[in-house]
Amino acid sequence: MLGRLDDELEDSAPERRFIVRRGDGDTLIARLPRPDTDPTRWAVEAEGARRLSVPGFLPVGEVGGGAAELPWCTAPYVPALPLPAALRAHGGPLPGPVVRALGAALARTLATAHAQGVAHAGLSPAAVLLTTDGPRLSCFGAVRAAAPDGVRRSGLPGLDSGSLAPEQAAGGSPAAPGDVYALGAVLAYAATGHTVPEREELPDFLREPVTACLSRDPARRPQAHRLVALEDGPMPLPAPVVVALARQSAGLLAAELPLPADRTAP
Missing domain, CATH: 1.10.510.10 (Transferase(Phosphotransferase) domain 1)
Structure with a gap:
């Protein structure tokens, strides 16, 4: 996880959204249900969104999770x-x-x-x-x-x-x-x-x-x-909105910079 798409103090989104990097290097928006949402119903809706093709909807790529873990889905990352x-x-x-x-x-x-x-x-x-x-x-x-x-x-x-x-x-x-x-x-x-x-x-x-x-x-x-x-x-x-989008993108690039060879991740 590289960061939250939503402000940490913002609790108005009906789901939780994070900026993540996958093992192959792709950057994605990961979406999960809130703790007070029915995860089974949420998973059904995520799968339904994956099958839709509506310009202007945030596209859904992968849908995962199961009985033993929270469901999740991903979308391609763009500064947002x-x-x-x-x-x-x-x-x-x-x-x-x-x-x-x-x-x-x-x-x-x-x-x-x-x-x-x-x-x-x-x-x-x-x-x-x-x-x-x-x-x-x-x-x-x-x-x-x-x-x-x-x-x-x-x-x-x-x-x-x-x-x-x-x-x-x-x-x-x-x-x-x-x-x-x-x-x-x-x-x-x-x-x-x-x-x-x-x-x-x-x-x-x-x-x-x-x-x-x-x-x-x-x-x-x-x-x-x-x-x-x-x-x-x-x-x-x-x-100011364009500047905030640029800062988000710059912060993401900084988070993705590889560590020097003589250092290890904390």
Whole structure:
């Protein structure tokens, strides 16, 4: 293990994510279930993610583990910051053009998944990884990996309660409208720093789409493909976020430097 993808003080991700180096030298993102998640359900979702091909989802390579150990899965490593870490690096909410592009990219990803009959069922600020090539969605199936009774009693482990659609918080099955609700919460978070803002806190361009996404009635929420028009073009990452990504990459290179011949590892 070379480090954590998530801040050590950050406990909002529905799964644990680490940067690791395999014996053959490949660098990967390793994902494991949280201690308060059903590992069997999580393993089923990891295997399901491995079989998917949705641009914008963090791809799953290997899936491992068994009855005697925790399940795990891997993804190719690219420098990435979870959305909460990106806001910390930037010193607050992201600029409007970034939020616009982020919304369009996430809506496009969800629309592709929904067209295949797949709900992400785990979208939250911590599930969004920002990279120089655009956002990637991690934590696939986090809602499905939690027992419905657990969701009703205490909320989904690691998932910001503001990102969970009311029908799912009540134990309902995850579906596309729940993803759209979560998308609204993520965009509200990116623009204001929290997932349940007052309408007046939202920038003008987000008020209508976010309010519609956060409707308590699933039938009143827009379909994801109708939100793609928020912005066209690449996502312009703020300079502090680019610097944080560069530092992560540089730290990884330093961690991978071989020791001199006359020294041994501690």
